[in-house]
Amino acid sequence: MTASVERSLRERHAELEARLAGLTRAPERGSGISFGKRVGDGTVEAVSRLNDVGVVDSLNASKERVERALAKLAEGTYGTCDVCSGEIPTARLEAHLESVVCVSCGRHARRAP
Numbered sequence: 806m807t808a809s810v811e812r813s814l815r816e817r818h819a820e821l822e823a824r825l826a827g828l829t830r831a832p833e834r835g836s837g838i839s840f841g842k843r844v845g846d847g848t849v850e851a852v853s854r855l856n857d858v859g860v861v862d863s864l865n866a867s868k869e870r871v872e873r874a875l876a877k878l879a880e881g882t883y884g885t886c887d888v889c890s891g892e893i894p895t896a897r898l899e900a901h902l903e904s905v906v907c908v909s910c911g912r913h914a915r916r917a918p
């Protein structure tokens with residue numbers, strides 16, 4: 806079971822990295838988005854970049870969860886909630902392999918850093 810979970814997580818991780826690589830090709834990335842400094846063509850570009858940034862953020866968040874799940878596999882704590890140390894139901898893990906918190910902690914901590 807663990808081996809196949811790890812394989813699936815690694816596949817997912819590779820897929821997320823490939824998508825991120827495609828989205829973050831632009832050389833100037835790093836110090837946030839400069840938005841609204843220019844008008845005209847720049848605005849359109851900024852808007853489309855802003856959308857990309859939203860996608861990149863959510864892909865990065867997914868990638869971090871997958872990385873955390875892989876770390877938990879290595880630690881032997883996979884299937885245990887990172888917040889309350891409670892057991893994560895198998896059904897939840899099967900639906901979301903990268904789950905690192907239980908249902909109720911996930912609900913409460915959705916916007917935690």
Ligand SMILES: [Zn+2]
Binds near residue numbers: 886891906907909911
């Ligand atoms: Zn919990």
